[in-house]
Amino acid sequence: SEFAFHQGRSRSKDVVANFLNAFGTTTHLNHRGLCSAARRAANLTSIFESDWDLGNYENSKYILNFGSNMFEAHQGHIAGAQRVQKGRFENGAKLVTFDVRMSNTAGNSDEFFMPAPGTDGAVALAMAHTIVHEDLVDREWFDAWVNVTFEQLKKHIAPYTPKWAEEVSTVPAADIARIAR
Numbered sequence: 001s002e003f004a005f006h007q008g009r010s011r012s013k014d015v016v017a018n019f020l021n022a023f024g025t026t027t028h029l030n031h032r033g034l035c036s037a038a039r040r041a042a043n044l045t046s047i048f049e050s051d052w053d054l055g056n057y058e059n060s061k062y063i064l065n066f067g068s069n070m071f072e073a074h075q076g077h078i079a080g081a082q083r084v085q086k087g088r089f090e091n092g093a094k095l096v097t098f099d100v101r102m103s104n105t106a107g108n109s110d111e112f113f114m115p116a117p118g119t120d121g122a123v124a125l126a127m128a129h130t131i132v133h134e135d136l137v138d139r140e141w142f143d144a145w146v147n148v149t150f151e152q153l154k155k156h157i158a159p160y161t162p163k164w165a166e167e168v169s170t171v172p173a174a175d176i177a178r179i180a181r
Contacts, residue, residue, distance in 0.1 A: 004029055057083040058091060064179070065097040065105065066120045072104040096179060098123060098171070111179075119169035123176055126165030129157045130180035 005020055006029040020026055057063055063084060070080040087093035088110075097109040098120055106112045115123055131137060132154050142150060162173035162180075 003027070006030070055080070055083065057093065058086040060087045060093045061091065063087065063093055063095045065095060065099075065109070066124065067099050069099070069103040069105045071108055113171045113175065115169040115171050119165075119171075122160070122165040122168040123171050125157060125160035126162040126173070126176045127180035129160045130162060130177045132157060134181070136181065 002025060003023070004027040005016065005025070007016070016028060020028060055063075057080070070084065084093075084095060088095055094111075095105075095109045096111045096113075097103075097106045098113045098115055099106045100114060100117045102112070102114070106114075113123075132150070137150065139150065146153070148156075162176040165171065165176055166173040
């Protein structure tokens, strides 16, 4: 039979290789393929940099967190957690977390929502729908930096209402719209 072996950061490559060889497979998935490769690819295509970044949390007023658990297990988490806490306690920032489990970060957030697994994108699309359809967009910034027109975006995200996202994710539509505003 075939199987794939998945683990977090591999600190014992020789032991894992011996284990996999005993079963006749080389299918070894690790942290990079599950987590950081996607983030690095997104950073590379959007900001032309593939390294890890730390948000400017200490100067933020509202920190919207989708599944990042920087208070417990996140690359660069100590510096990131310190910046978040500095933003919250010295700058009055609010931390809102969407995560499929009650992590340390979720438990220490001002608000915590537990969407159905894999539905964070639906919540984010519904937030975008609210922002665009209620014209809460900084149009000057949008026109300078976005590669579609405002009307094209509005048409594209029209179906992704907060009500639709609630049905998909279980996060209440009223909360999605409130947080977007």
